[in-house]
Amino acid sequence: MNIIVCIKQVPDTANVKINPETNTLIREGISSIINPFDMYAIEEGLRLKEKFGGKVTVISLGPPQSMNALKEAVGMGADEAIQLSDRAFAGSDSWATSYTLALAIKKMGEFDIILCGKQAIDGDTGQVGPGIASQLGITQLTYVFKIVKLDPYAGTLIVERLLEEGREIVEAKLPALLTVVKDINQPRSTTIFHIRRASKLIIPTWTAADLPEVEMSKLGLKGSPTQVIKISSPPKREGVLDLIEADSVELSATILADKIMAEKIL
Numbered sequence: 256m257n258i259i260v261c262i263k264q265v266p267d268t269a270n271v272k273i274n275p276e277t278n279t280l281i282r283e284g285i286s287s288i289i290n291p292f293d294m295y296a297i298e299e300g301l302r303l304k305e306k307f308g309g310k311v312t313v314i315s316l317g318p319p320q321s322m323n324a325l326k327e328a329v330g331m332g333a334d335e336a337i338q339l340s341d342r343a344f345a346g347s348d349s350w351a352t353s354y355t356l357a358l359a360i361k362k363m364g365e366f367d368i369i370l371c372g373k374q375a376i377d378g379d380t381g382q383v384g385p386g387i388a389s390q391l392g393i394t395q396l397t398y399v400f401k402i403v404k405l406d407p408y409a410g411t412l413i414v415e416r417l418l419e420e421g422r423e424i425v426e427a428k429l430p431a432l433l434t435v436v437k438d439i440n441q442p443r444s445t446t447i448f449h450i451r452r453a454s455k456l457i458i459p460t461w462t463a464a465d466l467p468e469v470e471m472s473k474l475g476l477k478g479s480p481t482q483v484i485k486i487s488s489p490p491k492r493e494g495v496l497d498l499i500e501a502d503s504v505e506l507s508a509t510i511l512a513d514k515i516m517a518e519k520i521l
């Protein structure tokens with residue numbers, strides 16, 4: 256099976272800070288990670304490969320440092336990786352991101368399944384997966400909780416989707432794009448063997464010039480139909496404790512206990 260996993264590099268914080276003048280993320284001093292939901296997508300891709308054979312290729316659109324995210328995915332066991340990086344891609348909204356990723360996937364050739372996270376923890380729109388599927392004209396199955404059955408020979412799969420009002424079982428034809436929720440699996444760690452392979456693997460960087468039949472007017476900020484005019488944090492609610500700086504459950508519990516003692520909240 257040819258499995259493609261789309262991964263986005265995101266800031267390693269829930270406390271995203273925005274530059275009020277440019278309405279862009281302040282990235283200085285913040286380390287980056289693979290979008291947590293994409294870790295589940297990678298894991299599912301690796302499990303499918305282990306079951307049915309084939310290869311897993313990870314792809315990411317982002318600035319040069321997104322190479323680290325791709326290397327980490329190879330360190331988990333992905334076979335190949337492709338980076339999409341070009342100044343022309345900067346400022347892409349979810350439509351332009353989907354367009355660019357879809358063109359790159361077309362260039363990659365035949366595939367059976369594309370896996371994405373259900374959403375990115377910074378942009379948070381959940382639109383890129385469905386956007387890629389509609390650009391490629393393939394089936395999209397969102398919020399997948401379980402791949403119940405996959406038959407690569409018949410080209411069919413059955414999945415269970417996690418919805419607000421319950422679960423839904425859907426049968427579809429391959430090729431298909433799945434966005435996955437965190438309940439689908441437990442992502443594995445990187446291994447020394449795969450980290451060594453990642454350090455030696457030459458990961459190509461594709462620019463706009465490498466994309467077939469690209470329309471430059473559809474790329475980046477200029478090609479983006481949505482633009483963020485203003486971003487602001489919601490006002491803090493009275494009586495809500497700020498635990499966002501606590502980086503462990505134990506610390507959160509300690510802060511909470513101290514607060515309860517000090518203010519006799521209960």
Ligand SMILES: Cc1cc2nc3c(=O)[nH]c(=O)nc-3n(C[C@H](O)[C@H](O)[C@H](O)COP(=O)(O)OP(=O)(O)OC[C@H]3O[C@@H](n4cnc5c(N)ncnc54)[C@H](O)[C@@H]3O)c2cc1C
Binds near residue numbers: 293349
């Ligand atoms: C605070 C903030 C607000 C924003 N608001 C908007 C907005 O309202 N409208 C808008 O169109 N854009 C918005 N953006 C821009 C948006 O982050 C990017 O356009 C982004 O590339 C796509 O949206 P997302 O991050 O929401 O991804 P999502 O659609 O939430 O991501 C879903 C999945 O798609 C895949 N994916 C997403 N991006 C990539 C990538 N670069 N490379 C590979 N795979 C990827 C991953 O598998 C991911 O799990 C905003 C950005 C920020 C920081």
